[in-house]
Amino acid sequence: MNDPGPYRPLTYFQLMEISLRELLVEKGVVTEEEVAEEVEAMRKRGYERGARVVARAWVDPEYKKRLLANGTEACEELGLEIPALKLLAVENTPEVHNAIVCTLCSCYPRMLLGIPPEWYKSRNYRSRMVREPRAVLAEFGLQIPEQVAIRVHDSTADMRYLVLPMRPAGTEGWSEERLASLVTRDSMIGVAVPKVS
Amino acid sequence: MAEKKPVKAKARPAKFHAGDQVRVIEAYPLGHVRTPFYIRGKTGTVERVCGAFPNPEELAQMRDGLPAQPLYRVRFRQNDVWPDYRGGAHDVVEVEIYQHWLEKP
Numbered sequence: 001m002n003d004p005g006p007y008r009p010l011t012y013f014q015l016m017e018i019s020l021r022e023l024l025v026e027k028g029v030v031t032e033e034e035v036a037e038e039v040e041a042m043r044k045r046g047y048e049r050g051a052r053v054v055a056r057a058w059v060d061p062e063y064k065k066r067l068l069a070n071g072t073e074a075c076e077e078l079g080l081e082i083p084a085l086k087l088l089a090v091e092n093t094p095e096v097h098n099a100i101v102c103t104l105c106s107c108y109p110r111m112l113l114g115i116p117p118e119w120y121k122s123r124n125y126r127s128r129m130v131r132e133p134r135a136v137l138a139e140f141g142l143q144i145p146e147q148v149a150i151r152v153h154d155s156t157a158d159m160r161y162l163v164l165p166m167r168p169a170g171t172e173g174w175s176e177e178r179l180a181s182l183v184t185r186d187s188m189i190g191v192a193v194p195k196v197s
Numbered sequence: 198m199a200e201k202k203p204v205k206a207k208a209r210p211a212k213f214h215a216g217d218q219v220r221v222i223e224a225y226p227l228g229h230v231r232t233p234f235y236i237r238g239k240t241g242t243v244e245r246v247c248g249a250f251p252n253p254e255e256l257a258q259m260r261d262g263l264p265a266q267p268l269y270r271v272r273f274r275q276n277d278v279w280p281d282y283r284g285g286a287h288d289v290v291e292v293e294i295y296q297h298w299l300e301k302p
Contacts, residue, residue: 154236
């Protein structure tokens with residue numbers, strides 16, 4: 001009857017966001033420019049920071065030890081500010097393959113990997129990654145041999161996870177920058193492994 | 198979703214340690230609970246103690262979440278979680294669980 005066409009009324013949360021933002025601006029807490037800049041900075045953030053951390057761990061065994069012991073401090077060492085985030089780096093080895101999921105929502109190490117991909121937030125990935133990880137990884141084109149244990153990390157609370165993939169063969173003597181270019185977002189979530197093309 | 202720093206003051210002492218066997222309490226309260234359904238009632242091994250964090254169930258009610266609850270990473274064998282699991286016997290799932298959701302098996 002009264003089809004609003006493409007013009008839908010605001011949802012509850014949209015209305016809430018606008019009200020809160022207008023109040024904060026009105027009270028002088030933030031300016032509209034600051035809000036816009038922050039949104040833009042969030043949108044532009046990619047996974048390069050994560051790739052830098054991985055490449056450093058590949059070339060510096062001492063750094064790798066520190067990263068595995070305390071991920072947050074190891075990131076700060078590289079000048080990467082990761083506020084209010086306890087980071088755990090989990091290492092892939094010939095015996096163990098790690099993968100990350102948040103079954104409850106979409107917890108993700110945004111400060112290192114940027115905005116999560118749509119599939120990471122999908123019900124399909126979130127429910128099946130804990131239930132049948134081998135089938136899900138196969139859909140990403142990743143066949144994990146039976147004798148390699150799969151360790152799925154369900155990011156349900158206050159930790160955030162970064163998979164430290166194995167350094168591919170044939171990269172001996174590569175510079176840190178060149179190594180970083182091999183490290184994909186998906187390899188740091190654990191649904192892919194870095195490859196030399 | 199809430200990302201918080203561990204709280205040292207006003208934290209409950211940790212009852213469990215790495216290597217301890219623990220069972221997740223099988224309860225179904227309403228509210229903002231961060232213990233996934235699939236892991237309730239399952240038994241696993243503490244992988245590490247992560248520190249203490251304000252209780253998210255309290256935070257969701259606009260309270261301070263104190264005393265902070267120790268948070269654990271608990272490792273479960275996939276074969277224990279899913280009776281018909283298809284994969285290696287060494288496959289595991291690790292879940293973060295707050296202390297008030299854990300008991301001795």
